[in-house]
Amino acid sequence: MNAPFRTPTGGRVDRGATRRFSFDGRSYDGLAGDTLASALLSHGVHLVGRSFKYHRPRGFLAAGSEEPNALTSVNRGGGRVTPNLRMTQVELYDGMEARSQNHWPSLAFDVGAVNGLMSPIFAAGFYYKTFMGPKFMRGPGLWAKLFEPAIRRAAGLGVAADEGDPDVYANRFVHCDVLVVGAGPAGIAAALAAGRAGKQIILCDEGAELGGALLAEPKLEIEGRPAAAWLAATLRDLAAMPNVTALPRTQAFGYYGHNLVALAERLTDHLPGVDTTVPRERMWQVRAAEVVLATGAIERPLVFPGNDRPGVMLAEAGRVFLNRYGVKAGSRAVVATAHDSAYRVALDLQAAGVTIAAIVDLRERPTGPLVEQARGAGLRIVTGGTVMGTKGHWRVSEATVAHVSGDHVTDLQRIPCDLLLMSGGWTPSIHLFSQSRGVIAYDTATEMFIPGKAVQAQRSAGSCRGLFGFADVLADGYAAGLDAAGAAGGDAPALGDKAFAVRGDDAYGPGGFSGALPISGDGARAKAFVDFQNDVTAKDIKLATREGFRSIEHIKRYTTTGMATDQGKTSNLNALAIAAKALNEPVPAVGLTTFRQPFTPVTFGTFAGMSRGQMFDPVRQTPIHDWAAAHGAEFEDVSLWKRAHYFPEPGEDMHAAVDRECRRTRESAGLFDASTLGKIEVAGPDAAEFLNRLYPNSWTKLGVGRCRYGLMLNEAGFIMDDGVVGRLAPDRFHVTTTTGGAPRVLNHMEDYLQTEFPDLKVWLTSTTDQWAVIAVQGPRARDILLPLIDDVDMSAAAMPHMAIRLGHICGVPMRLFRVSFTGELGFEVNVPADYGRAVWEAIWSEGRAYDAVAYGTEAMHVLRAEKGYIIVGQDTDGTMTPDDVGLGGMVAKQKPDFVGMRSLTRPFLTGEGRKQLVGLLPDDDAIVLDEGAQIVDRAEVPNGTHALGHVTSSYRSGVVGRSIALAVVERGRSRMGETLFIPMPGGSIPAKIVSPVFYDPQGERLNG
Amino acid sequence: MLLIPCPYCGPRPELEFRHAGEAHVVRDPSLSSDAAWGAFLYARSNTRGVIAERWRHASGCGRFFNCLRDTVSDNILQTYKTGEPRPDLALDAATRRQLGDVAPDQSVAATEAAR
Incomplete structure (x- = not known):
């Protein structure tokens, strides 16, 4: 294919290597070493995009990463669509499919261009005025129905791919x-x-x-x-x-x-x-x-009306396209400049056969070697000249040039051209x-x-x-x-130091111009662009200053200048100069805005790297996970863990499954995978003393082979975690934590051990992943385990509630806890994680004889709520003390110190009116209250009504035969029998305050 | 992302650390004044300039240590072990540079000037 604007020689492109590509569906060819921009220019294609707001035709402004206009979407197939690439940086390869952006139905005929006629509406601060202006423009009506849909359709850049990104980063x-x-x-x-x-x-x-x-x-x-x-x-x-x-x-x-x-x-x-x-x-x-x-x-554009037409380009870009890519950006150029460097451009282009119609120099008396060279080469120079405007729809066709002094315009001339190169100097x-x-x-x-x-x-x-x-x-x-x-x-x-001998450098210095070029008249309709990508004109910036904005940071946000994906590379200084002039202040007094990362847009894939899909966040699974999955478990996420939520049988929904799991556990036995519990081994001669200082309970008297429930407080006296602590030896404890709290608790322990109690000889080791934990709960729990264990006397007399024994199960070393989170006879079997699945299956087979069930976390929640056992983080919220949840008796009275002790004496924590854990029974026993619902003392709730507390746990309980709930309520324990109200959209729900223990209040079943 | 010199492991990226609040806040449970105890729990200095703070090399050696950081420049001036007194900052220029602190004296002024 003929590329009419390609020079016969020169540049760094490989003239022997053709690269075919398509742009907006039309085929072209270019050369190896081309960018998409230089290849299109070699065919005289200048119209390559539509502007953001006004949908004005746009061409190439620059030749590098500062390009604001020529953005493209490149499609490599299979979801590999990258929008908003700068064509000046897109390297051409054979078969490239590129498209222009932000137009409908086509690049040449874009309906959105009608926005240009509405530019008075889209002026600076449009968004702010729409949200905050006169009432008729505000509110959900006009914004939601008119402006937002219109703007969403009209404004924007490229469209992101709607498939997943298949590439690797x-x-x-x-x-x-x-x-x-x-x-x-x-x-x-x-x-x-x-x-x-x-x-x-x-x-x-x-x-x-x-x-x-x-x-x-x-x-x-x-x-x-x-x-x-x-x-x-x-x-x-x-x-x-x-x-x-x-x-x-x-x-x-x-x-x-x-x-x-x-x-x-x-x-x-x-x-x-x-x-x-x-x-x-x-x-x-x-x-x-x-x-x-x-x-x-980066070269600075000149700000004059019509400076955004395709064919209006930074001067040095024209030189780069010529010298690096062997492409003439036009055939007849006007060079508008305030700086010597554009003369060099004019000379190079002239030598390559481009007609230089005129050099329009803003300066009255330009001098210097480059200027002399241009004069010597016979180039026509208009000094003291400015560009008053341009003509041409899809490409510049004429520049209006004049000498302007105040309102005095002389030497007006219209110069036909197909290229207008501009230079305001260098930034x-x-x-x-x-x-x-x-x-x-x-x-x-x-x-x-x-x-x-x-x-x-x-x-x-x-x-x-x-x-x-x-x-x-x-x-x-x-x-x-x-x-x-x-x-x-x-x-x-x-x-x-080293000097570099250089010849042939057409040296030029600093200088140039920033701001808007002088034009005649008030320029009210003139569109002299400062920020090409966000369609901000000189007029917008002046308007912002008239409306009272003085800080450049505010002007930037009000007009959006410099806020596009090009980060104001070509616009910042001009915007600043215009604002400074309008404010009548020196440029440095107005100051520059802060530059932000990234310098050019970066793909999300690059930021994500390998952290995608399964690699995004680790998933923790217990050794029993696959068994649960094979037995139809539905899983829920608990911190990073996947936990079996419930085990539905065919035809069962969650309620039916949970009901069955709870019932069978209380009637016979249930197996529960508790492997996710945090486990910390606390060892060392001072281990007991360390636990004394960390927990409100006393540990010194806890005998070997016994365990105890421990509430962990933070220094402020509030419950931060709980678990069971077993004493394996005088100097060794097995501590359990909540599933989500394990890292937090270990960090808390390490903090105090290292910084407050460094005198204690204690070693802390996380063993969460080392132990699989199988809870066997229910009246048949012992019967199920007995055949599998032969070296532990599990009788009620030998192994009472809260005992711990070391032994073997199925020949595997075991730590056996007699504990219960259900209120039933219960054991927790700890075995090395690698044996977890095998031991679980052995217990499961024994359990078949008793019709035992496997139950999930939902049944676990119901079973413990029936007993009024709290879940830290659900029934507590970081402001609850042991007394608030009814466990005040657990706090040792005679200890010299423990974490949180001093705080528990603060008046706020001991005063009247604290919220206390209570049970709640809705009058209508079919209603299951919403967890988190507020509780008040009246059925009608006027604004400002004081909330007494909220519902923390709420379930339908099979064994109680009705809905039950736990709640925290102000002075709750003194309100037993009172009826309070839970206001809901359907009306207030009356509920009675009761004890939080709904089932077996004497706790007799524990001792089975 | 800060580069934090762990006193036990050497310089490591911030990713490996967990911030642990202000340092040298003395825990004295024998305080009888509730106001003083409340201040111990909740009142922090919020210093503009050099602050002593605690970090834990959570994904490394697991140790807590103390650190002097300029909250204006984010430069870390020194790290030291728990229990050691807060060092005074009369460091020679070479040490400062080694610690990544190019111009500690000017950093506040420079930030002021940039405002």
Whole structure:
């Protein structure tokens, strides 16, 4: 296919390697080394997108990562759709399918463009005015019915894939001596210096090729060689250094604390086909001893009406497309500039056969070697000129140029063109420096914001700190590399500074213009764009200042300038200058907004890395899990555990299953997998004393072979966990915790052991995963276990309630607890986890003779609620004391100290009116109250009614024959028999306060 | 993400640690004043500048230790073992740099200036 705008020679593209691709369904070809942008431009395609709000036709503004307009969605099939990619960074591969975004029905004919006519409505602060403005615009009506649907349809960028992302992403943590961000001349020189000093270096660059600005300099010579040859040789030198890692296609997108820099490396997006054996992208979290920022500078657009038409481009972008990609961005160009660097662009383009219709220079008397060269080449220069507007629908066709002084317009002329190159000068790219919390300084001489004092171990080098000219930038980079290598410490050979001999550099300096170009008239309808991606105009910013916004941070949020995915790379300084002028303040007084991570958008996949699907969060399963699954258990998540919730038989719903499980357990026996309970082995000569200080109970007198229920308090006196503690030996305890509380309890114990009681000789070991725990509960529990255990006397006399024995079950070592969380005769069999399944199955077979059931966590909850046993975290909420839940008697009165003891004497914890645990019986015994429902003392509930408490647990109980509930209620224990009310949407539910023990209040069944 | 020098294991990423509140808060259950005990439980200094705080190397050695951190710059000036007194900060420049503190004296001022 004919590519009419491709030059016959030149550039870094491979003219022998054609790459076919499609854009919006139409086929084109390009060359290896092209970006999607350069390939489209080689065919004269400038209309590539629609703007965010007004759906205005847009083309390419830039040639690099700062591109705000030319966003594309690339579809690689199978859910591999990536939206919002900058075409100027998308490397062409054979078979690429790319689409433009944000238009309907087509790019050329977009219905949404009607928004442009509504621009007075969409002016600055539209959202705020809609939410907070006059009442007729507010409220759910207009917003929900009119504005939101309209905006949702009209505004936006690309559309994310609606399938799961099938690609693989990687994550890597690295330490290095020196991280160099940016592989332009400064960065390469820095890496060279630090590399020669023998340091571990990472050099990264966002581009496909390392080299930065050097990639578009055909005339430049460095150290006697053409720039391209010098670059190739230097990169070979770096590659030969084993201490240097060079990463192309790697964006340093975030600079965080303690010199952590996050890099996103693109590994496969530039390759045809899909290779699922390698990661698509890799996140590097680099912890660098020293950092060199060599992030370059970004050219500033000029702000004039119609500066967003396709064909209006940053001047240097036109030069990059020509010199790097061999593509002429047009055939007849107007160059509008306030800076010498655009002259260089005009000269290069002219040499390549592009007609330069005029150079319009804002400056009255431009001087300098480049200006003289342009004059010598016969280029027409309009001095003191401004662009008053442009024409052309899908591409610029004419520029209106004039000399403007106040309202005085002279020399008005209309210049036909198909390309308008603009340059307001250069803005040092200080995004990462700002992210690192470095102090930004304003250099009044050059009118640039540059890095001031660094607050992390880093330095900036080259044009990102306001230097111009390759000789200066190279030498600065080298010096920065040496400085970083020295600061990184250790031995380093003494290397001196280095000067780089450079020829053919059309040097230019700082200067230029920021703000809106002068135009005649009030410009009320003029659309001079400042932020191209968010469609913010100069007028919007002026409006914000008129409406009283003075801080640049507020102006930014009100107008949304600089808040798009391009992070204001091309817009920040112009917006600031316009605001400063409108506020009549100097630019540095208004100040720059803070730059935020990420520098360019990063895919969610890169952040997620391997943490997806099953790898997202660990799942813990007990040794008995598979048995439960095979027996039809429904599972529920309890912290990271999967626990059997209930075991439905065919035709049973949850209620029926739970009812049966509870009934059979009370009638005969039930097996329950309690392996998830936290277990901590507390050992050492001071173990008993340690537990004395950690728990409110007394442990000294607990005999070996006995266990005791323990409430754990925090220092504030509130219940934080509970469990059973068994004494295995004088110096060894087996402590259990709640399922979710195990890590918290161990941390709590370690904290006190290490910091408050370091004198105690105690060792703590988590044994949660080492023990499988099988609870056998019910009147037949002993009968079931007896045949399996022959070395423990389990008789009621020999092994009473709350006894613990060591022995064997099925030949497996066992810790046998006689404990009960059901109110029935009960045992908990602890065996090494590997034997858990086998022992469970052995007990299960014995249980068949008694028609025993396996029960799940729901039945466990009901059985314990029938007995009024609390579940910490359900019946307590972090503000309950032992007395509040009726366990005040458990608190030892004679101990010198335990965690929480002092707090239990605070007036607030001992005073009247505390909420206390009680039972609750709804008058209608069929009603199961909602857990969490509030409790009040009257049926009618006017606003402001004081809540006395709330329902904490509520179930239908088979054995009680009605619904039951536990609740915490103010002065609850003194309200026995009182009727209170639970207000619900269907009306208040009366319920009577009763004892929280609904079943076997004498506790006789425990002693079976 | 902070780089925290565990006094037992050396520098490790923050991911391995759990913050454990302010350091040198003395637990004295013999305090008779309820107000003083309440302050021990709940009142913390919320310092702007250098604070002594506790960390636990939870995914490492499991030890609790103390740390001097500048709450303005987030720089960690020193870590030390539980039970040791809070060090004074007269460190030489090389030690400070080694601890990741580039400009401790200026950090507050720099943040002020940036506001």
